[in-house]
Amino acid sequence: MPKLDIKGLPTFTDEHGFTYTIERVMDEKVKFDPAFNVRPVSEYETDKWGAEDLVPKLRATRGVPKTRPAFHLDTDTGELTILRGNRRWIARSILRAQDPKDSNYQFIEAHIYRDLTPEQRARLKMDHAASELKLSKLGLYNSVVECKDIGLSEKDTISFLRGALNDSHSADKNPGKPNDSDEVFGQYRGVIQNYRRANDINVVEEALVKRLKDPSISFPSQRVIGECHTAWLEDRKENKMLGKIVTPETAPKFFEAWNKASEAASDAAAKGGKKAKATSAYNGQQIKGLAVKSVIMIAMKEALLRNAKNPKTIMDVLDPLCLKLEQFLSDEDRDQVQVAVTGKAKTRKVEASAPVKKTTEKVGAKK
Secondary structure, three states: OOOOOOOOOOOEEOOOOOEEEEEEEEHHHOEOOOOOOOOOHHHHHHHHHHHHHHHHHHHHOOOOOOOOOEEEEOOOOOOEEEEEOHHHHHHHHHHHHHOOOOHHHOEEEEEEEEOOOHHHHHHHHHHHHHHHOOOOHHHHHHHHHHHHHOOOOHHHHHHHOHHHHHHHOOOOOOOOOOOOOHHHHHHHHHHHHHHHHHHHOHHHHHHHHHHHHOOOOOOOOHHHHHHHHHHHHHHHHHOOOOOOOOOOOOOHHHHHHHHHHHHHHHHHHHHHOOOOOOOOOOOHHHHHOOOOOOHHHHHHHHHHOOOOOOOOHHHHHHHHHHHHHHOOOOHHHHHHHHHHHHOOOOOOOOOOOOOOOOOOOOOOOOO
């Protein structure tokens, strides 16, 4: 176990201004809690967050990871817990079980933090999680909620989780801009606001978590969450005690909006299933068989088949590009597009010539 105080130990300061020491500790003395992680426990139970992939790499380095893990020491209880390095700890525990007599897997050099507040521990946990391994959509949601719980604003949350947003949500459009820039805030504000609003109400949050666990579930949408949240705020004006747990009696406006959205979602599911069809005329196999030649149509094809690396390719890339192209379309081109979509050409007003002003002057009259 590390010392309960730091007398005589060199101290260091991290990027957050938190003080730590570097000490050699016994791995078995560290408490591992899969729930103390923004990565969902369900993902740990499935593949241990990919920790097994680290086993051969750590065996090759005799158990020494590239970077030191970080542990927290509560000097009142003596409890030592993981702040950074869950995957490394899991991988080393596998190595310990395989080679119980090998001392390389018994002790590890680590950063030891002492008596941090829950908010400080959360910062270290999320900061590391965002940079070590790509988060799932649910992991990103958990991170946003934790940022909200420790009092970070929308802008601070984006600044803090920018790397995770880039990896797990959509590619960063402003790589040269600082984390707190308006451009970065503008790009990611929607998803942050969406997650924070869903977290306000248990009914919405449960539905959103189901969607994040299963990408084929498309309900609720960002629009639905926004409308329901607005209704919930109206209910809260009349009931100051209204919290996450809501009932039709305590939140009538919310349930009216929620039931309306639920009915619409049920109707859509009954007609075409939960997963929206790529188009009404083509299924996936037919789209794959389309022999298109233009770069834009190839990109559209990949986006419809959900093969595009950026899931918002149509909105982020193709639509802005098409808007530029439309500046050069002739009226005949526009009519052709209109007829293909609606079956009718757009009615255009015919500009009449300016009327000729009549004159009553007589020929030869003096001016």
